[in-house]
Amino acid sequence: MDAVVAGLPGQQARRRIRPPEPLVMAASPSTPAAFRCPISLEVMRSPVSLPTGATYDRTSIQRWLDSGHRTCPATRLPLLSTDLVPNLLLRRLIHLHAATLPPSPSPEEVLSQLAASHGEPAAAEKAVRSLAAKIAPEKGKQASVASAVAADLESTVPALLSFAKGGAGADARVDAVKILATVAPEIATYITGDGTEIKRGKVKMAVEALAAVLCAGGVSEEAKKALISALVAADLGRVVTTLLAAGPTGVVVLEAILTSPVPDADAKTAIADRPELFPDLVRILREAASPAAIKCMAAAVQVRGRPARASMVRAGAVPALALAVSAAPTAAAESALVLLVEAARCSDGKAAIAGDAAGMAAAVMGRMIRVGPVGREAAVEVLWLSCCAGGGERRMREALAAAPEAVGKLLVVMQGDCSPATSRMAGELLRAVRMEQERKGMAAAYDSRTIHVMPY
Incomplete structure (x- = not known):
């Protein structure tokens, strides 16, 4: 290609413009x-x-x-x-x-590197990242990775779990869970099998892997649905029993099944109607203060309604939930308050709440201001159902009237950003508390430490 280049006045020079050199990158052991x-x-x-x-x-x-x-x-x-x-x-x-x-190693070679990297975290993390890179959509090699991992689940799954549970950086944890997701249906056979796997002590490993996959944000919804479908297609009774026996981690998997759109209503009802469901969930909640146990109970109540509420109350959930309201982290305490509202909607639940009126009033009032809007509204509703609805329980009214700063906290809720229904229930609670205080000569408590709060 020729071009005209301006030179001295009256003169023109022509020079040839060389085409660009082809882009060739020499092989290098290091990446730029x-x-x-x-x-x-x-x-x-x-x-x-x-x-x-x-x-x-x-x-x-x-x-x-x-x-x-x-x-x-x-x-x-x-x-x-x-x-x-x-x-x-x-x-x-x-x-x-x-x-x-050079050509990248095969999945089998990477897994060999992972097995040989025991005690060398950097080498193990590199192997995990390399394996995860092979399951990227553009690679089209997910089936080969899954086949390689499935060929030796008993050694690869524990190694990947060590990353998924926090044994490496954030990206390596995400990659490890993605790899586990490719073989999740195969891992599920340890739970849905004929029981030989239980004798081999691999159920705990399988439950932890499935919980990691179902809770991960980087795993596709299709992979999660495929896993849940595999669990539901098996013997549901055995699956539920095995997951409950696995403790808080198993409850995470069970809650994912109950809240997933994959199982039909009949399958979810069959899970919610299992006689051991609520007693085991209450046991796990008492032993481990598991937020997943609260969520699982709430999911079962959502599925089954009134029968599930009665089963939950008979299993002793009310005192366990009251303990969670007092001591659990904020999100779990809010869930416990919402579940106590469900318990208070039935007569047995209301009686169970009044059975420890002082402890329940102290737990709910003590946490009312230290939760979010959902928790505050649930706290007001459970007190209203216990003290006012259908005549209420006198024991609960007496306990609420004696609770420290009860009036002030109810006024704070009323003046906050609450719904009209919550404001109405808080107002009725205030009247019930004041009448109870006047009946017992405690009217002065109405003004104590709340003079700065205007009720209306």
């Missing part, structure tokens, strides 16, 4: 730093650029943005836009570089 994501430090699979000009792997930067950050991780500059622009040139360079590297 520009090919690595600044966040994960791994070779980028889908490089994208922020408006600041910095480039990251799409998965890593999306996780950064989804967590609420609005700055560029590398430059710390504020982001005026969170649009991600694919860096096609860099992606092409990474692919050219990959073509110069």
